[in-house]
Amino acid sequence: xxxxxxxxxxxxxxxxxxVSDPGKQLIFAAxxxxxxxxxxxxxxxxxxxxxxxESVTATLAIFLINxxxxxxxWLLSEHFKALYALLGIPSVPGxxxxxLPLWLLSFIAIxxxxxxxxxxxxxxxxxxxxPVHAIHHSDPVVNGLTTYRIHILEAFxxxxxxxxxxxxxxxxxxxxxxxxxxxxxHNVYVHINVDWGHGALRLLIASPRFHRxxxxxxxxxHGKNLANIFPFFDWMFGTxxxxxxxxxxVGAAGIPRNDVVKLTLWPLLEWxxxxxxxxxxxxxxxxxxxxxxxxxxxxxxxxxKAD
Numbered sequence: 564x565x566x567x568x569x570x571x572x573x574x575x576x577x578x579x580x581x582v583s584d585p586g587k588q589l590i591f592a593a594x595x596x597x598x599x600x601x602x603x604x605x606x607x608x609x610x611x612x613x614x615x616x617e618s619v620t621a622t623l624a625i626f627l628i629n630x631x632x633x634x635x636x637w638l639l640s641e642h643f644k645a646l647y648a649l650l651g652i653p654s655v656p657g658x659x660x661x662x663l664p665l666w667l668l669s670f671i672a673i674x675x676x677x678x679x680x681x682x683x684x685x686x687x688x689x690x691x692x693x694p695v696h697a698i699h700h701s702d703p704v705v706n707g708l709t710t711y712r713i714h715i716l717e718a719f720x721x722x723x724x725x726x727x728x729x730x731x732x733x734x735x736x737x738x739x740x741x742x743x744x745x746x747x748x749h750n751v752y753v754h755i756n757v758d759w760g761h762g763a764l765r766l767l768i769a770s771p772r773f774h775r776x777x778x779x780x781x782x783x784x785h786g787k788n789l790a791n792i793f794p795f796f797d798w799m800f801g802t803x804x805x806x807x808x809x810x811x812x813v814g815a816a817g818i819p820r821n822d823v824v825k826l827t828l829w830p831l832l833e834w835x836x837x838x839x840x841x842x843x844x845x846x847x848x849x850x851x852x853x854x855x856x857x858x859x860x861x862x863x864x865x866x867x868k869a870d
Contacts, residue, residue, distance in 0.1 A: 618704040621821035622712040625698070628827060632715045640722045647726050654733040665738060672734055672742030677792040679728040683721055684789040685802070694833035695720065698826050700815035705778045709754045710747075716830055749792060758808045765805065766795045776804055779811040 660668060687696035698714040753774035761770040769792055777788035787804040790796040797803035819825040825832075 614704045615706070617821045618702055618706070619708055621823050621826070622702065622708050624823045625713075625826065626711045628823070629711075629713070629715045629718070633718075636715055636719045636722070639719055640726075643723050644726060647730065652731060654731045657733050657735070659733070660735055660738075665741070668735060668738035669741040669745070672738045673745055673792060675729060675732060675734075676725070676742060676746060677790055678796065679725060680721075680792075681790045681796045681800070682728070683724045684791070685786070685800075686724075687717070687720070688786045688789070691834070691837065692720065694830040694837075697815055697818045697833075698829060700778060701818045701820055701826060702778075703812075703814045703820050705754055705756060705775065705813045707751045707755045709778075710750045714827070714830060746792065753791070760805070760808075766798055766803075768792065769794050772809055773805050775809040775813065776806075776811075778813040779809055780814045780816060781811045784811070 684696075686692055695714050695716045699709070699712055699717070702709045702712050749769070753769050753771050755771050756775075757771050758775075759770050760772040761768060765773065769788075769790060773788050773794055776784050784804060787802050788794070788797055789802050794803060794805075814820065819829065
């Protein structure tokens with residue numbers, strides 16, 4: 564089970580390779596967070612000063628809550644890894660990667676992780692997982708710090724899917740760590756509020772314009788531009804949409820904007836609502852079937868279709 568992918572260690576492994584002691588690693592993490600905050604403030608201030616202050620404050624609060632809850636998610640991920648190990652799925656022997664340069668291994672790690680991320684992200688936009696991912700889309704002022712506005716349950720879903728989709732590759736930890744560092748920095752970059760489209764490279768590497776359309780609160784953009792790094796995945800699977808500069812509003816209708824308590828509880832509240840609707844719809848359908856079976860008519864006012 565030791566070779567099972569646990570993405571909570573990806574960046575940690577990279578930090579160990581870049582610095583020599585835990586103190587420096589913490590400094591590195593703090594600098595990364597400050598960089599995201601700086602890019603967020605610089606790209607949004609002073610055009611939307613009040614909204615920016617509320618947005619950044621809420622995101623930092625969510626980030627701190629996630630830190631407090633991370634040990635519980637790590638524990639859940641260990642149980643998930645144990646269940647995965649019981650399946651006995653074979654993995655690529657580590658010797659396959661011997662002799663390949665680190666830069667190539669890191670690129671393969673980034674490519675495979677983004678392929679997994681694309682399908683993770685696509686699943687997150689489906690009805691039953693959307694309440695988890697909606698927290699990321701709740702930010703009304705998308706900026707570099709929006710990277711860290713995610714629900715802790717989303718981190719667990721991502722870790723679990725990485726275990727399923729990437730473990731069998733058996734890639735070296737150093738390549739995975741370097742790849743994770745690149746993914747982290749690039750994720751901050753695509754959230755900054757600048758209209759950079761990357762020109763001829765727009766399908767090769769995700770730009771802020773590409774990702775801003777993903778956050779646009781317009782029906783045409785819902786479920787579009789799902790890749791984090793390589794937009795050609797969206798082009799291949801029919802979810803690419805960049806009609807030009809994005810001047811559309813960002814956010815998600817019906818989702819609390821900067822209410823940290825509501826955002827933290829949102830998945831549970833939404834799942835309860837969806838489950839209630841599902842039960843009521845099934846009950847109404849059963850009653851309708853019984854009524855029709857008793858010859859009381861083929862249509863009843865409460866015979867609704869399940870969503």
